[in-house]
Amino acid sequence: MGKFDGVLLYTDYDDTLYNQHLTVSEENHRAIRYFMQEGGRFSIATGRAKRTFAPQIEKEHLEFNAPVVVSNGAGIYDFQAGRYVKESQLPHKAREHMAQLCAQYPDLSFEAYHGEEIYVYNPNVVTLKHLNRVGVPYQECGVDQMPTPWTKVIVEQDHPMLVQAQEYLLSHWGEDYEVIFSNPYLLEVTAKGANKGTMVAYVAKLLGIKPENVYCMGDNQNDIPMLEVSAIPFAPANCAQPVKDWGARLVGHTDDHAVAQVIEILDGIYK
Incomplete structure (x- = not known):
């Protein structure tokens, strides 16, 4: 028995656990090991797909003892068991909808995730930078050539255009999609109801964790749904303004071992 028995902690990955030097600090590693040794259940809720997150486990020697929320809430993957616990897909009309969006805003680029494959339409500087960071192969093609179904889409351009794209998607098909920023240049599209918050709550119920013992930490707009289910919603000091405006409890910068x-x-709360 440990002080963190029955406690669940989820953290976002990029710019939260994975710092701006593109690594996970030893201080964070030590704290996570301590939390788990004391009975806590720890995992990560990331915008990255399973395929783009998996290489980080070996690269950064990541340790966790609960399923990982992937694809911004489109799935829950149990890396220990090697299977999806839960997975959602975009509606079958998503390809048609994205074609309409890109016809309306021809400078947009997007990545579509189909199984383990990534298909890219009209790549721009943002797209190439993002794909270089995640470091996995992809295929460039026209929208009509992309196989479906998709688990998620990432729309990419400068922020003002993405705000227009977000408004367009929500005004036309808001009943079908979650459309939310993971940073100012990446607009994430998942199925309605598929977000980090619903998936964290699903895992908590699966593990028998009471809501008052669920804690989450994240830095951007796409983390707000899981901050809403957190007993104390934590964010690093470098978080986006919408997270600050929402009212998250700020700790130090991601580069200062915020996790x-x-x-x-939590060590001071559970004695």
Whole structure:
């Protein structure tokens, strides 16, 4: 028995656990090991797909003892068991909808995730930078050549155009999609109801964790749904303005081992 028995902690990955030096600090590693050794259940809720997150486990020696929320809430993957616990897909008309969106805004690019494959339409500087960061192969093709179904889409351009794209998607098909920013240049599209918050709540119920013992931490707009289910919604000091405006409890910068700071706070709560 440990002090964190029955406690669940989820953290976002990029710019939260994975810092701006593109690594996970030893201080964060130590704190996470301590949390798990004391009975806590720890995992990650990431915008990355399973395929783009998996290489990070070996590269960064990641340790977790609960399923990972992937694709911005489009799925839950149990890496220990090697299977999806839950997975959602975009509606069958998503390809048609994306073609309409791109006809309306021809400078948009997007990535479509089909199984383990990534298909890219009209790549721009943002697209190439993102794909270089995640470091996996992809195929460039026309929208009508992309196989379906898709688990998620990432729309890419400068922020003002993405705001227009978000408004267009929500005004035309808001009943079908979650459309939310993971950073100012990446607009994430998942099936309605598929977000980090619903998936964290699903895992908590699966593990028998009470809502008052669920904690989440994230830095961007796409993290707000899971901050809403967190007993204390934590964010690093470098978080986006919408997260600050929403009212998250700020800790230190991601480069100052922010996850370790959250675990230190929990250490003071659970004695």
